[in-house]
Amino acid sequence: MGSNEESKLEEARxxxxxxxxxxxxxxGLSPSMGRLYGIMFFHEDPMTLDEMRSRTGMSKTSMSTGxxxxxxxxxxxxxxxxxxxxxxxxxxxxxxxxxVEFFAxxxxxxxxxxxxxxxxxxxxxxxxxxxxxxxxxxxDRIRKDLEKLKEAKRYYAWLERMVDVFESGKIFxxxxxxxxxx
Numbered sequence: 814m815g816s817n818e819e820s821k822l823e824e825a826r827x828x829x830x831x832x833x834x835x836x837x838x839x840x841g842l843s844p845s846m847g848r849l850y851g852i853m854f855f856h857e858d859p860m861t862l863d864e865m866r867s868r869t870g871m872s873k874t875s876m877s878t879g880x881x882x883x884x885x886x887x888x889x890x891x892x893x894x895x896x897x898x899x900x901x902x903x904x905x906x907x908x909x910x911x912x913v914e915f916f917a918x919x920x921x922x923x924x925x926x927x928x929x930x931x932x933x934x935x936x937x938x939x940x941x942x943x944x945x946x947x948x949x950x951x952x953d954r955i956r957k958d959l960e961k962l963k964e965a966k967r968y969y970a971w972l973e974r975m976v977d978v979f980e981s982g983k984i985f986x987x988x989x990x991x992x993x994x995x
Contacts, residue, residue, distance in 0.1 A: 826851075826855050831848075831851075837850065848869060849879050850889065853889060859902055862880065884902070888905050888911055890903055909990055924973055924976070931962055931965055931966060942955050
C-alpha cells in the first residue's frame with residue numbers, strides 16, 4: 814500500500830479512534846489511552862512499545878503506563894512471537910468481552926470498597942446506640958441511618974449477582990448480541 818493510501822486509511826479510521834478516546838475518558842481513563850487502544854484496534858499485527866510510541870507521539874513512560882492500564886482492564890494483551898525479543902501487545906477485538914470484563918471488574922471493586930465501609934459504619938452506629946447518654950433524637954437518626962445501610966447492603970448483594978450474570982455470560986441470554994448490523 815502506498816503512503817497516500819496509508820494516509821487515507823488512517824484518516825478514515827480517525828473518527829472511530831477519537832470516539833474511543835472520548836469514551837475511555839467517560840470511564841475514567843485518559844484520552845491518550847483511548848487513542849492508543851484505537852490505534853492498536855486497527856493495527857493488523859501485535860505492536861511493540863516503540864511502534865506504539867511512534868504512532869501516538871506519547872513518551873515512553875506514558876506509553877508504558879497506558880499499556881499497563883489497558884492490560885489490567887484486559888483491553889490489551891501481551892503476545893508472544895517466535896524470534897521477537899521485545900514485548901508485543903495487541904488490542905482485544907471482542908468488544909462484548911471487553912465490556913463484560915471492564916464493568917465486572919469495576920463493580921467488583923465498588924462492592925469490595927463499599928461493603929467494607931458499610932460494615933465499619935454499621936459497627937460504629939451500633940456502638941453509638943449502646944451509649945447511655947445518647948438523646949432520643951440521635952437514637953432515632955442512628956436507627957434511620959441503619960435502615961439506609963440495610964438498603965445499601967441490598968444494593969451490593971444485587972450488584973454482586975449482576976457481576977455473576979456478566980461473568981458467567983448469562984447477560985447474553987438476556988440481551989442477545991445482534992447477528993449483523995448491516
